[in-house]
Amino acid sequence: MEIGIRPIVEGKVTGSVLFSPSPISFLGDVDSETGKIIDSESPIYGRNLKDTIFVFPRGRGSTVGSYIIYGLKVNNVSPLALVAEEAETIVIAGAILADIPLVDLPDKDLFSMIETGDTITIDTSERTLKIQKRKK
Amino acid sequence: MIMFLTKDQEEMLSGMKGEAIAKSMELIVKIGDVYNAEQLIPIKNAQVAGVSYLTVGEPIFSFFELFSKDAVKVKVPTWLNPAGMDMEKWREMKISEDFAEKQFRIVKFYEGLGIKPTLTCAPYLIGHTPSYGDHLAWSESSAVSMANSFYGARTNREGAPSSLASAITGLTANYGLHITENRNPRILVNVKANLEGFSDYSALGYWYGKKFHGLIPYFVNIQKLNINEAKMLAAALAASGSVALYHVKGLTPESKSIDIENIEEKIEFTESNKTEVYNYFNQINEGADLVAIGCPHASYEDIKYIFDTLQSRQMKKGIEFWIFTSSKTKTSVDTDSLLTSLKSRGIKVYADTCMVVSPSVGGNFRNIITNSTKAAHYLGRAKTTMVNLQSLDSIMKEVTE
Numbered sequence: 001m002e003i004g005i006r007p008i009v010e011g012k013v014t015g016s017v018l019f020s021p022s023p024i025s026f027l028g029d030v031d032s033e034t035g036k037i038i039d040s041e042s043p044i045y046g047r048n049l050k051d052t053i054f055v056f057p058r059g060r061g062s063t064v065g066s067y068i069i070y071g072l073k074v075n076n077v078s079p080l081a082l083v084a085e086e087a088e089t090i091v092i093a094g095a096i097l098a099d100i101p102l103v104d105l106p107d108k109d110l111f112s113m114i115e116t117g118d119t120i121t122i123d124t125s126e127r128t129l130k131i132q133k134r135k136k
Numbered sequence: 137m138i139m140f141l142t143k144d145q146e147e148m149l150s151g152m153k154g155e156a157i158a159k160s161m162e163l164i165v166k167i168g169d170v171y172n173a174e175q176l177i178p179i180k181n182a183q184v185a186g187v188s189y190l191t192v193g194e195p196i197f198s199f200f201e202l203f204s205k206d207a208v209k210v211k212v213p214t215w216l217n218p219a220g221m222d223m224e225k226w227r228e229m230k231i232s233e234d235f236a237e238k239q240f241r242i243v244k245f246y247e248g249l250g251i252k253p254t255l256t257c258a259p260y261l262i263g264h265t266p267s268y269g270d271h272l273a274w275s276e277s278s279a280v281s282m283a284n285s286f287y288g289a290r291t292n293r294e295g296a297p298s299s300l301a302s303a304i305t306g307l308t309a310n311y312g313l314h315i316t317e318n319r320n321p322r323i324l325v326n327v328k329a330n331l332e333g334f335s336d337y338s339a340l341g342y343w344y345g346k347k348f349h350g351l352i353p354y355f356v357n358i359q360k361l362n363i364n365e366a367k368m369l370a371a372a373l374a375a376s377g378s379v380a381l382y383h384v385k386g387l388t389p390e391s392k393s394i395d396i397e398n399i400e401e402k403i404e405f406t407e408s409n410k411t412e413v414y415n416y417f418n419q420i421n422e423g424a425d426l427v428a429i430g431c432p433h434a435s436y437e438d439i440k441y442i443f444d445t446l447q448s449r450q451m452k453k454g455i456e457f458w459i460f461t462s463s464k465t466k467t468s469v470d471t472d473s474l475l476t477s478l479k480s481r482g483i484k485v486y487a488d489t490c491m492v493v494s495p496s497v498g499g500n501f502r503n504i505i506t507n508s509t510k511a512a513h514y515l516g517r518a519k520t521t522m523v524n525l526q527s528l529d530s531i532m533k534e535v536t537e
Contacts, residue, residue, distance in 0.1 A: 008166060032195050063275060063295030064191045070202075071195025089167055093297040096163050097199065 001131045004107040007124030008087055011101030014121040015080040018052035019114050020044050025061025026068040026094065035077030044116070053120045054079040057111070059090040069094025081122050083129065085111060103129065138169050139309070145176060148305060154206035160301035167298060168309025177310045180266075181213040182303035183259055183274035184251060186296030188220035188493035189238045199297075200245045209250040211306035215259045216246055217276045218433070220494050222486040223255065223463070229486065229496040251303065255488035256462035258367060258433040260287070263464075268389055271314055273302030277380070278371035278432045278510065284381040286366045288389035290314045293380045313381055320395045321354035321383050324402040329410040331358060331365070333527035334438075335507040338368040339413035340405055342509035345377020347403075354396060356385040367432045368508065375510035417512040417525035423454075424524065426501040427535055428491040430460030431511035436470050439485070443474045445529065449536035451482030456501075457535065463487035481536075491515060505531055 021043055024030070029039035035050040049072060059065060069091070072078035081101040084091055095102035103122055106129065114120075117134040147153060149161040164176065186192050220239050221231045231239075243253050256262060257276045266272060266289035274280045275294040283289040292312040294302065302308045312318055325344060331337055344353055353373070361369075361384055373379035383391045429442065439459060451457055459478075465471055466487040475485060491497040491506065492514045498521050505524045506512055512523040526534070 008170060027191065032193065062191060063297075064186050066295055066297045067186060067192055067195045067199055070199050071193070074195065074198035087170060089295045089298055092167050092170060093163055093295050096166055097159065097202070097297060 001113070003110055003129045003131070004127055005083070005103040005122070005129045006105040007103050007127060008092055009095045009100060009102040010124040011081060012123045012125065013053070013080045013101055014119065015051060015053040017114055017116055017118045017120050018044060018047055018049060018054050018079070019116045020054070020056040021111070023058045023060040024056050026059065026065030026090065027062040030068055030072070032068045032071030033075055033077070035072055035075070047116075048077070049079045050077040052079050053081045053083060053122065055083040055110070055114055055120070057085040059084070059088050061090070063090050065090045066094035066097060069100070070097040073098035073100060083110070083120070083122070139165055139173055140175050141165070145307070154208065156203045156206050156208045157304060159202065160304045163298055163301040164305060164307060164309055168311060171309065171311035173309035173311040175310050176307040177271055177314065178306055179212055179273045179302055179308050180270045181215070181264070181272055182210070182299050183215045183217065183272070183276060183279055184246065184296065184299045184303060185217040185275040186300070187217045187242060187246070187255065188489070189235055189242060190220040190493055190495045192242065196242060203249075208304050210303040212303060214251040214303040215254040215256070215264060216243070216251055217255070218257055218489050218493050219243060219255050221489050221496065223488045225486060229494065230500060231496055235495065249304070254462060254464065256433050256464070257490065258282070258435070258462065261363070261433065261435045261465060262462050271308065273299045273308045275299035277374035277378070278367060280380050281370035281374050281382065282367055284313055285370060285383065285388055286363065293374075293378065319381060319390065320352065320398060322351040322398070322400050323348050323353050324396070324399045325353050325355045326402065326404045327355055327357045328404050329407045333507070333529060334365060334368045335525060335527045336410060337365045338372045338507065338509040339410050339525070341369040341372025342376045342513070343405065343409050343413050345373045345375065345379050349377045350379060352379065352381050352383070354383045354385065354391070354394070354399065358384050358387060361387040364435055364437055371432050371508065371510040375513045413509065414525050417509065417516065417523055419516065419522040420503040420505070420524045424503040424505045424535070425455055426497070426504045427455065427457045427531055428460070428497060428504055428506045428511060429458070429528070431490055431492060431506065431508035433490065434459050434461040434465070436465055436468060439465075439471055439474060441528065442483070442532070443478060445532045446478075446481060446483070446536060449481070452535055452537050455535050457483045458491070458497075459483065459485045460490040461485060461487055505535070507531060
């Protein structure tokens with residue numbers, strides 16, 4: 001399955017999906033030292049962002065969240081790429097500083113078809129995102 | 137790249153002027169592209185958040201390394217948001233040596249960039265007053281709203297990194313609230329409730345923000361709006377609803393020029409709506425241990441009001457009373473004359489920080505009374521802290537004898 005996307009921070013990368021159905025506040029929800037989701041109310045509480053393709057609706061909360069994204073990179077626990085329904089300034093600034101590929105505005109309803117554990121390939125030069133469903 | 141850039145801007149982006157400037161430009165241009173900006177515009181000044189070690193944590197130091205590679209300086213006058221402690225009286229606030237050392241390093245880094253360590257969320261109270269039509273890059277959400285609403289200046293709600301990037305380049309992307317058409321209101325609010333104290337303005341803002349996230353309101357029937365009332369309204373709208381601009385009929389500078397033809401909805405703010413907000417923040421049954429005033433930072437008039445209301449009364453035992461302000465306000469001659477007297481009656485005035493960004497408030501107190509819905513909102517998020525929202529008058533009656 002191939003989906004069109006808007007590239008914001010460039011890159012070509014393949015990885016396993018971590019999917020959060022709810023918006024994320026990088027400040028407060030994420031531990032920048034370990035990459036773990038520490039917000040106990042999050043549906044992905046306890047999961048780790050490290051080396052995943054992190055798929056989420058949008059950022060929320062404090063704009064200091066951008067520095068948390070940068071911290072993930074410095075601590076080698078960052079996601080391989082970020083896929084948002086619609087990126088906003090917190091996520092955009094964080095991804096640029098950390099140089100983590102970021103895409104948004106999927107042209108199909110990505111969020112109803114994606115699950116944690118699926119494999120995604122992002123290629124910003126092609127403006128595409130390919131999904132390979134996880135074997136069940 | 138969709139945006140038009142001048143030759144000079146292209147050079148800044150390409151790295152010819154160093155890595156820090158290139159990263160800053162990349163940040164501004166990419167955010168601009170996402171919001172379909174056609175060009176960059178010069179800003180007059182910037183206000184930068186991301187100062188308290190409590191909120192930025194360790195990642196800020198790696199970020200500073202990135203920016204320290206070339207000796208950049210800010211291009212426009214730039215001010216800092218509050219830190220996590222009073223830079224002088226941090227020991228009295230029970231801040232740890234470790235926290236203080238990190239906080240000093242953070243402020244020193246910003247000073248090295250040429251940023252003035254004003255450490256306040258309300259720069260407009262200490263002489264940095266925006267003018268009508270100025271383009272700015274401010275990041276503290278209540279200050280953003282004050283600049284837009286009370287002064288008619290133009291700034292988006294910048295992030296901590298994007299405001300710094302704008303300070304370093306002197307530029308921002310022309311989108312959002314920099315554009316006249318985007319400043320028109322969407323919701324008309326007929327204010328039927330009486331707005332008496334500061335906390336009533338705060339309640340109105342909180343109520344609206346919860347209901348109409350991000351939509352610009354046009355308030356009618358508000359009788360007066362001084363700077364201290366305006367900042368309470370601004371902070372509340374931003375905290376509950378990320379609202380960065382409001383208009384008040386007859387009282388805010390753009391209220392005559394805005395287009396009110398496209399109002400989508402008309403609603404009323406009644407006494408019972410006002411009571412709802414107070415009830416929502418009525419979590420303490422007994423035994424409040426702190427009164428926290430100064431969100432946004434207290435002005436001289438705020439401090440004087442507390443002083444006048446206090447008269448000869450003393451604080452009751454078992455409860456502390458902290459006022460947060462800027463060091464400039466605190467050390468002003470007018471305020472200075474009140475400090476000894478306030479201190480003798482058990483009231484502490486701290487500068488450079490506030491109840492929301494200092495670990496010494498949420499960490500050391502469990503039941504906190506405030507007159508600000510923004511403070512109540514953020515303090516109440518920690519499950520260990522309970523809050524009450526009350527008017528200043530009622531607080532003064534309750535906690536003094």
